Amino acid sequence: MFTGCKQSSQTSNNSALSSDVASKVYVAPGEYDEFYAFVSGGFSGQLSVYGLPSGRLLKVIPVFSQDAEKGYGYNEETIPMLNTSFGFIPWDDAHHPELSQTDGETDGRWVFINGNNTPRIARIDLSTFETAEIIEIPNSGGNHSSPFTTENTEYVVAGTRFAVPYPQKDMSIKEYKGNFKGALTFIDVEKESGHMEVAFQVLMPGFNYDLAHSGKGKSHGWTFFTTYNTEESNTLLEVGASQNDKDYIAAINWKKAEEYIAEGKFKTIPANYAHNIYDEKTHVATSEMKKEVRVLDPAECPGLVYFLPTPKSPHGVDVDPTGEYIVGNGKLSADLTVHSFTKVLQAIENKSFDGEAYGIPILKMDEIVAGIVEQPGLGPLHTEFDGKGNAYTTFFISSEVVKWKVGTWEVIDRIPSYYSVGHLMIPGGDSKKPEGKYLVALNKITKDRYLPTGPELNHSAQLYDISGDKMELLLDFPTIGEPHYAQGISAGKVMSKSKKFYPIDENEHPHATKSESDVKVVREGNIVRIYMTAIRSHLNPDNIEGVKVGDKVYFHLTNLEQDWDVPHGFSVMGAQNAELLVMPGQTETLYWEPKQEGVYPFYCTDFCSALHQEMQGYVRVSPANSDVPVKWAMGDD
Amino acid sequence: MFTGCKQSSQTSNNSALSSDVASKVYVAPGEYDEFYAFVSGGFSGQLSVYGLPSGRLLKVIPVFSQDAEKGYGYNEETIPMLNTSFGFIPWDDAHHPELSQTDGETDGRWVFINGNNTPRIARIDLSTFETAEIIEIPNSGGNHSSPFTTENTEYVVAGTRFAVPYPQKDMSIKEYKGNFKGALTFIDVEKESGHMEVAFQVLMPGFNYDLAHSGKGKSHGWTFFTTYNTEESNTLLEVGASQNDKDYIAAINWKKAEEYIAEGKFKTIPANYAHNIYDEKTHVATSEMKKEVRVLDPAECPGLVYFLPTPKSPHGVDVDPTGEYIVGNGKLSADLTVHSFTKVLQAIENKSFDGEAYGIPILKMDEIVAGIVEQPGLGPLHTEFDGKGNAYTTFFISSEVVKWKVGTWEVIDRIPSYYSVGHLMIPGGDSKKPEGKYLVALNKITKDRYLPTGPELNHSAQLYDISGDKMELLLDFPTIGEPHYAQGISAGKVMSKSKKFYPIDENEHPHATKSESDVKVVREGNIVRIYMTAIRSHLNPDNIEGVKVGDKVYFHLTNLEQDWDVPHGFSVMGAQNAELLVMPGQTETLYWEPKQEGVYPFYCTDFCSALHQEMQGYVRVSPANSDVPVKWAMGDD
Secondary structure: OOOOOOOEOOHHHOOHHHHHHHHHHOOOOOOEOOEEEEEEOEOOOOEEEEEEOOOEEEEEEOOOOOEOOOOEOOOOOOHHHHEEOOEEOOOOOEOOOEEEEEOOEEEEEEEEEEEOOOOEEEEEEOOOOEEEEEEEOOOOOOEEEOOOOOOOOOEEEEEEOOOEEOOOOOOOHHHHHHHEEEEEEEEEEOOOOOOEEEEEEEEEOOOEEEEEEEOOHHHOOEEEEEEEOOOOOOOOHHHHOOOOOOEEEEEEEHHHHHHHHHOOOOEEEEEEEEEEEEEOOOOEEEEEEEEEEEEEOHHHOOOOEEEEEEOOOEEEEEEOOOOOEEEEEEOOOOOEEEEEHHHHHHHHHOOOEEEEEOOEEEEOHHHHEEEEEOOOOOOEEEEEEOOOOEEEEEEOOOOEEEEEEOOOOOEEEEEEOOOOEEEEEOOOOOOOOOOOOEEEEEEOOOHHHOOOOOOOOOEEEEEEEOOOOOOEEEEEEEEOOOOOOEEEEEOHHHHOOOOOOOOHHHOOOOOOOOOHHHOEEEEEOOEEEEEEEEEOOEEEOOEEEEEEOOOEEEEEEEEOOOOOOOOEEEEEOOOOOOOEEEOOOOEEEEEEOOOOOEEEEEEOOOOOOOOHHHOEEEEEEEOOOOOOOOEEEOOOO | OOOOOOOEOOHHHOOHHHHHHHHHHOOOOOOEOOEEEEEEOEOOOOEEEEEEOOOEEEEEEOOOOOEOOOOEOOOOOOHHHHEEOOEEOOOOOEOOOEEEEEOOEEEEEEEEEEEOOOOEEEEEEOOOOEEEEEEEOOOOOOEEEOOOOOOOOOEEEEEEOOOEEOOOOOOOHHHHHHHEEEEEEEEEEOOOOOOEEEEEEEEEOOOEEEEEEEOOHHHOOEEEEEEEOOOOOOOOHHHHOOOOOOEEEEEEEHHHHHHHHHOOOOEEEEEEEEEEEEEOOOOEEEEEEEEEEEEEOHHHOOOOEEEEEEOOOEEEEEEOOOOOEEEEEEOOOOOEEEEEHHHHHHHHHOOOEEEEEOOEEEEOHHHHEEEEEOOOOOOEEEEEEOOOOEEEEEEOOOOEEEEEEOOOOOEEEEEEOOOOEEEEEOOOOOOOOOOOOEEEEEEOOOOOOOOOOOOOOOEEEEEEEOOOOOOEEEEEEEEOOOOOOEEEEEOHHHHOOOOOOOOHHHOOOOOOOOOHHHOEEEEEOOEEEEEEEEEOOEEEOOEEEEEEOOOEEEEEEEEOOOOOOOOEEEEEOOOOOOOEEEOOOOEEEEEEOOOOOEEEEEEOOOOOOOOHHHOEEEEEEEOOOOOOOOEEEOOOO
16 A cells, blocks of 8 residues: 555665666667567557567557547548447547467567457557558447457457347347347458458357457367356346356357358348558548448357356466467456367367257366366466466456466466556467567556556556566556556567658658649638648748638648658647647648638647747638638748 | 667676666666656647656646547546637647746646647646646737746746737738737736636737746746747748847746736737636536736836847746846857846846837847857757756757856766757756756657657657766656656655545535435436446446437446545447546546447446456437336346
8 A cells, every 4th residue: 555655766775686677677778678568558449569678658559549649530531440330439448459470479460459349450550550450340249359369360359248139229138138149250361461351250149258369279270258147147247247157168160160151151131330441552541331241150050169168257268379278267266277179179079068058069167177277366367378388377356477387287486466467468478489588467456556646547567577487576667548458579570560651652642742842722612722741840831821711621731751750740729620740751631620710820749850940830711701812832921 | 770780688788887777767666756757748738747767657647638548528527628719629739847836946736738739728736636727828829938937836927939910810921020919928826726817918029939937036026938030930930030140038027017917007808718627526627718818018018028139049948046047048059148137137227228129128138148158069949957056958959968057157068868859857957946866858859769660659758867977878768749848846745645536425526426326317308317336346227228319318427436546437339439437436427429229338447356347237229219218227137
């Protein structure tokens, strides 16, 4: 607790030990971090990029929420990225970043991340660190068990957390049991471009689907989803969904699904979902509404789905690097149950079932368990791996990370987390090739870990060194939003691909101005388009007249710079939309409806040069009935 | 430049020196930083709170921009905070945080910060770290020379950066010279509450007003504003505003202004500006429109304003801790000119003027100069002080910080910055009592300082140890937005005041629900108000029926927790507004217009307990013509 007696770190009093730890996380000025960490923002809806081991925040990538820092979701080019079947949604709750993989190894091409509230998956391009694509998930509610890629990024997945009427319709909530359904959606990822399409949905009982992981190696071709609320309660779930001793891990054979799809054994049902793509050449996002989806019903598709009974309200499901072991983190269980994929296949072959649920065979738990990690802690949530035969599981209630041996199931180390750890992240820790040097605990409660900042505190992450036998706590670092989950990757796998600017001669924006000689102001009816350029240290034109109250004005600003890290910003006094922040070679558009006559300044908002303060201009707004002609100038005083 | 040959910091290779530096910035897990740093976000419109020396981001305080992470500017309670005379503006450009002062010393009560684009000043309360008040600045354009408090926080100031028609009207931009004006606004700050009111404006010539600082000690009662573009150019200012060898520092005698106001020697002119206040008891912001402002004309108020000629396009104006020395940082000058306040008073007494400009006497530069720091670097921008007789000036073009001796004007140390430093910050460095242990350089260009993140890079700050004779670079840390300016303060001056939650029995929100027994759903016409509570681990009610397409639905959520750091979040699938994030004891409102029939889940978005995933519910949306009655339940399965 916050006692007020803590003192700030005093250099002179640091022990040699502390100094040694300090050196482990210190990245000297001008030096680079060893790993990129991609940390979701939870309720912020964004994805943050940190360097490890320093814990420094390198960038917040706007994904599912408007971002005034970058103009995302405000400028005309990116507004379509936030379109959904419900219209424009300025916010979502982003949970699980997942790096693309090739042969089960992180390849540094893309990060996928799920939107939880209004179900969506986004793809972030790691050559630009920008959101390239967002696809909505139809007929779902709360896309939590997502995106969790397959080992060659064949698919990312999306499992409904909340069962809903399928398809959506008006019905009494009391009719929940048996009538509400859960859709598990497989999104195809095009190999070269990363382009996403909904491949198919698997229609499941009205349980809650919590988390997922795809198989790898021997279990490649399967994806595993945890369930809770197999009781199908629709109220006070803290009681109602905690009755059953066991819930299920749903094992989906997606290679079998592909066969059924190929055989035409699907139904096509109406659906309404948005698919939004940002085109890096035009610098413009477009949004398309899709109208149907293919659905497989497990009761009609034998071999497609099996239930693996797992104690108790399993939260995370994690597959070890070999693909043999499937860890069910039963959050209300005292033990940790690990299933054997080999045994699962054997039980299926033997048709050794313990009945079925809604037509889906239930395997016998004692026939598929590989081992049990006994009483390792309270409230197990998630497990990752170090590639050296060890697993690391977080315990929310006992607030610790426990290291155990895969195969012998013995606990070999434990260390506290501050406080209430949820997910954990080891770079590559859910892939076939973990880079097991560091572990990051993603904590839910902060309280007294940092200087207080009133009732609202940043969430917190903790960095541990796991290179030795014993875990060692190195660093606390606060995060933007809730650090819900994260992925990490060696810097070298990403940095060489990172673009520095957009070539101006490749700019295909429909309203680009590629040379100062082409600047102009064009009126068509009450639409005024201002084709403007920015280059150190002027905006051209910088004197604009002939705009009238009631006009619809578009400032199309092209940044003519062709050097790294010379963005220009743009704002107009009183403009209802946020500013622009335009990268070199890019064009962005600020939409403005002037409401009052007057002469309004505009200026560059990103300090760009010694004469940045001089990078300004004026736009004159005349009354609606004025006959002031459209006119523009720069340097013509 | 980015060469690709840099390697991440390797612990084993760190020299003893590096290890020593590491220890100086390392704040071990559970330990506290020594200083709070309040760093503006520039184009992000927000204020970030960092710990020093760690450089850790403790919180982003939303001020002038919507923030999806916190629901600020989206929930009904905070939307009025972003109201202006132009309507709701979701964004601004926040430049200069300024701590409140008592007797010239930072007192840890409030931070003020200016909105640059749509001119405003905000006050942040440091007991809650929330924006408490925003006041718009009438008849101004680009509120850059702001807020820069007086020594007992009698006033914060707001100087127009861009001259505009005064008051605003439709006129040709070519009529700029002599017709556009600059207003310097003094905002009264109520001593106990911090409540702001526009006291008066001083009507100035149509120059650009760049920065300001108020006097202290012997110069208390005066405020100094830099000018550029005394040429009164209205186009291509990078050339047009760089012609004159000298521009002016405008010295305003605000005690004299108070006399003129008391004597009634002001004009009252029409004005239209918003004043927005967030009430901590009701948890609701209200916005009021003000209609007039009092104006003083220097030509009619002798002794109110003097011009101090200063080479060349002076950017920052900084007053030393004694109040005697006024540093003009002429950004296009080779030297740094320091004026003597004593000599200024003497020259005024002697009426030793070099003519006048628009009725304002111009002092003779050679009579007021205390000293010149000769050729210290290229592009001086800002100066702060360490309280030990030293000054530190940033040089944008030569990208360095130069330390010089106040009084002897000799350069005694210099150190590079990476890259292109703008402002600098020493905690208390613009007050009478600097805490001169650290210096933070606030840099404009990042390029290769961190792992690359595509064309867009975070800006960067650098921390220097200035406790010894020689400055020592300790740390690079990236920032949110542009770290335009910052203020720092010893943690002890703030942390003891920091609130941990809001007492539920003091909650005066008009739609608060203070007990679970009071939850309800009320329909009045097509307005549906849902009075809901959150406490671990349920939302009450969690089954809601009787909502129809076309309704206007208000979810009034009260967080019943009374413990530190137990916020609850709230979201509804498909809701057009962002989520809520409700602190313990607080009530917030999400507005929703359901467009489609169906049954939509809602849930807690801030992981709060082991059964957080169970903290969910459903709202049924029936067709507009449905007769499903309003109904709510929890636990009534």
